[in-house]
Amino acid sequence: xxxxxxxxxxxxxxxxxxxxxxxxxxxxxxxxxxxxxxxxxxxxxxxxxxxxxxxxxxxxxxxxxxxxxxxxxxxxxxxxxxxxxxxxxxxxxxxxxxxxxxxxxxxxxxxxxxxxxxxxxxxxxxxxxxxxxxxxxxxxxxxxxxxxxxxxxxxxxxxxxxxxxxxxxxxxxxxxxxxxxxxxxxxxxxxxxxxxxxxxxxxxxxxxxxxxxxxxxxxxxxxxxxxxxxxxxxxxxxxxxxxxxxxxxxxxx
Numbered sequence: 001x002x003x004x005x006x007x008x009x010x011x012x013x014x015x016x017x018x019x020x021x022x023x024x025x026x027x028x029x030x031x032x033x034x035x036x037x038x039x040x041x042x043x044x045x046x047x048x049x050x051x052x053x054x055x056x057x058x059x060x061x062x063x064x065x066x067x068x069x070x071x072x073x074x075x076x077x078x079x080x081x082x083x084x085x086x087x088x089x090x091x092x093x094x095x096x097x098x099x100x101x102x103x104x105x106x107x108x109x110x111x112x113x114x115x116x117x118x119x120x121x122x123x124x125x126x127x128x129x130x131x132x133x134x135x136x137x138x139x140x141x142x143x144x145x146x147x148x149x150x151x152x153x154x155x156x157x158x159x160x161x162x163x164x165x166x167x168x169x170x171x172x173x174x175x176x177x178x179x180x181x182x183x184x185x186x187x188x189x190x191x192x193x194x195x196x197x198x199x200x201x202x203x204x205x206x207x208x209x210x211x212x213x214x215x216x217x218x219x220x221x222x223x224x225x226x227x228x229x230x231x232x233x234x235x236x237x238x239x240x241x242x243x244x245x246x247x248x249x250x251x252x253x
Contacts, residue, residue, distance in 0.1 A: 044147045046228050051140045053221030054193060058133045129199035133218070136192035140225075142185045146178065186229050193222045 197218045 040147070043228075043232065044144070046231070047140075047144060047147060047225075050221045050224035050228060051137075051144055053217050053224065054133070054137055054140055054189075057215075057217035057221055058130070058137050129196045132192045132196035132199070136189050136196060139185045139189035139192065143182055143189065146182045146185070183229070183233065186225065186232070190222060190225050190229065193218060193225065197222065 197215065200215055200218065
């Protein structure tokens with residue numbers, strides 16, 4: 001006896017059932033998944049440069065020292081880039097001959113020297129700048145973590161992706177949310193850096209030993225971060241994130 005042909009309703013039900021198969025059954029079947037690894041690694045590599053620069057800029061803040069004696073400017077060796085800081089209002093007790101010796105590294109005959117700047121380390125601007133720079137580094141870490149997680153998801157070690165909770169039907173929502181999180185963190189990272197650099201510039205007092213390396217590292221990091229966000233936003237952002245999906249699914253966001 002031949003098997004009767006399925007009815008149209010049965011065919012539609014079977015097709016609907018196939019579309020509703022959880023992602024867990026498709027999770028690591030690379031015949032029905034795809035990811036553009038070169039693009040993924042490109043974005044990670046491009047973001048590493050500004051992130052490392054932002055960390056280096058924050059680390060350079062450690063050479064900004066509060067003077068041991070708040071009534072005297074303090075000079076550091078060339079190996080420490082020549083930074084010095086004076087507390088506000090401390091000029092009433094400064095020995096200018098000693099100050100000239102310190103700044104010129106020769107003797108008092110080198111006077112006149114650059115006058116001390118009294119809006120340095122002791123004011124609130126520098127502390128706020130350091131706090132914002134720390135915030136920028138943390139936000140950048142979240143961006144980097146999210147980018148790395150797009151590789152881990154294919155190895156079953158994702159920080160957030162669980163096939164039992166993410167089915168084919170909500171892949172679009174997950175991808176959209178993840179892109180928004182990365183863009184939001186990256187933009188906040190840039191804003192925090194921008195404000196921190198403004199505050200750092202207003203509270204810095206340069207010695208003659210070299211440029212304000214911490215400030216320039218921050219500016220370079222800011223420029224690269226802004227370029228990265230522009231590239232991320234305008235170039236192929238639709239096809240950047242790929243989660244396991246059925247081969248018959250349209251993954252374009």
